[in-house]
Amino acid sequence: MSDFSSGCMACQLPHEQAFDFTMAFQPIVDVSRQSIFAFEALVRGLEGQPAGSILAQVGPHNRYWFDQTCRTKAIQLASGLGLPGYTNTLLSINFLPNAVYQPKACIRATLEAAHSCQFPTNRIMFEVTEGEKIEHPEHLSSIFTEYMRQGFTTAMDDFGAGYSGLNLLATFQPQVLKIDMELTRSIDSHKTRRIIVEGIVLVAERLGIQVIAEGIETPGERDCLIDLGIPLQQGFLFARPGLQQLPDPRF
Numbered sequence: 001m002s003d004f005s006s007g008c009m010a011c012q013l014p015h016e017q018a019f020d021f022t023m024a025f026q027p028i029v030d031v032s033r034q035s036i037f038a039f040e041a042l043v044r045g046l047e048g049q050p051a052g053s054i055l056a057q058v059g060p061h062n063r064y065w066f067d068q069t070c071r072t073k074a075i076q077l078a079s080g081l082g083l084p085g086y087t088n089t090l091l092s093i094n095f096l097p098n099a100v101y102q103p104k105a106c107i108r109a110t111l112e113a114a115h116s117c118q119f120p121t122n123r124i125m126f127e128v129t130e131g132e133k134i135e136h137p138e139h140l141s142s143i144f145t146e147y148m149r150q151g152f153t154t155a156m157d158d159f160g161a162g163y164s165g166l167n168l169l170a171t172f173q174p175q176v177l178k179i180d181m182e183l184t185r186s187i188d189s190h191k192t193r194r195i196i197v198e199g200i201v202l203v204a205e206r207l208g209i210q211v212i213a214e215g216i217e218t219p220g221e222r223d224c225l226i227d228l229g230i231p232l233q234q235g236f237l238f239a240r241p242g243l244q245q246l247p248d249p250r251f
Contacts, residue, residue: 018065021054022046023077024241027249028092028212031222032231034251037212038090038125039083040234041074048243058096067099068106072113075124079117081246090153092125097139103146111150125153125176141172148175158214159200166203173207181215181235188220194228201229 021043028038043051058066074093078084083091100106114121126147128140144154155176156168160183169177179200187193197213204211213225216235225233239247 018062018069019054019057020046021073022244023070023074024048024243025078025081025246026234026241027239027247028232028234029238029249029251030231031226031233031251036086036089036249037232038092039078039246040092040127041070041078041094042241043070043094044241044243063096063099064101064106067096068109071095071110075110075113075117075119077244078246079119081244083246084117084119084123086246088123090123090125091119092127092155094127094129094157097128097143100139100143103143107146107150122151125155127155127157127176127178128174129157137168137171140168144172144174155212160196169203169207173209176210176212177204178212178214178234179230184213184215184221184225185217186221188218188224194224197225197230198228205229 022045023041024044025039025041027036028040029035030037043054045053071093074091078091083089110124111121113119114124128143147154153176154174155178156174157178158180159165159169159177161180177200179197183193183197183200185193187197201211210232211230212232212234213221213230214234216222216225216233216237218237221235222233222237238249238251241247
């Protein structure tokens with residue numbers, strides 16, 4: 001039996017090893033317009049414990065449950081905090097592609113949560129981290145195709161830090177590419193990183209993909225990335241993640 005069909009069985013199993021968690025939200029800003037492009041939902045413990053302590057509890061036995069719960073919890077919390085009232089601002093949700101056994105079926109709970117919270121589905125962005133090893137790239141491609149058909153925005157997170165990089169990008173093209181902080185760190189004083197990011201921007205531009213720079217901590221990094229054509233940025237310079245809050249960014 002394949003991993004994908006076993007995921008279908010997993011969704012029907014009792015979840016004795018389920019656990020509780022919450023979300024923090026961090027803004028992704030458009031520096032040039034001084035506006036908020038999106039809020040990313042980041043998993044946290046109930047007392048603010050980091051994501052690692054939560055993800056350490058996720059395994060094959062509860063991966064599907066965790067992925068589905070993250071989606072619905074992010075929508076419910078963001079709605080309760082008033083995100084639907086923000087003009088055109090997206091809610092960005094990370095998902096585990098290896099937990100999605102059948103894209104159309106696995107999106108059902110997300111659609112139901114959005115409907116019950118009156119959250120517009122065209123303002124939801126799904127991020128997949130390049131740091132998670134993708135066993136079946138064609139499966140991820142089918143997920144993105146279905147999500148785009150449903151009106152969601154698709155994004156590849158941590159680009160440049162994971163397993164496949166350009167190979168994944170050659171297989172499918174998300175609508176948004178998030179450049180990993182290891183490439184943006186001190187980019188204003190690091191010629192090699194600047195050249196690499198410049199190349200990523202050129203590739204993304206030709207493929208019609210928006211680019212977001214992650215991990216921005218200094219005005220120098222911010223300004224260098226603007227010069228490279230990346231006004232969409234995320235990092236501590238603008239706001240730290242707020243536990244069950246939508247932080248106001250500093251421009």
